[in-house]
Amino acid sequence: MTTGHRPFHGQEHDPKLILDILDGKKPEITEDTTEFWANLMKKFSIGQFSIDKFDIMNSKRIKGSE
Secondary structure, eight states, X not given: OOSSSOTTTTSOOSHHHHHHHXXXXXXXXXXXXOHHHHHHHXXXXXXXXXXXXXXXXXXXXHHTOO
C-alpha cells in the first residue's frame, strides 16, 4: 500500500499464499509508512472494520494540516 507495490510483491501469488493469508498472514508495514497509515492498517488487520469514514476524513494528517 505504501511502497508502490502490490501486497506480497516478493512472493508467488499462488494457492499457498492464499492459504497463508487465510491463516492470518499480513503484508509488511514498512518503516517509511506514516504512523497514521500504519495504525489504520493494523486496525483492519485485526478485524476492527468499524473504522468510521468520518474519523479518517477528520484526521489532520489526511487534511495535511499537521
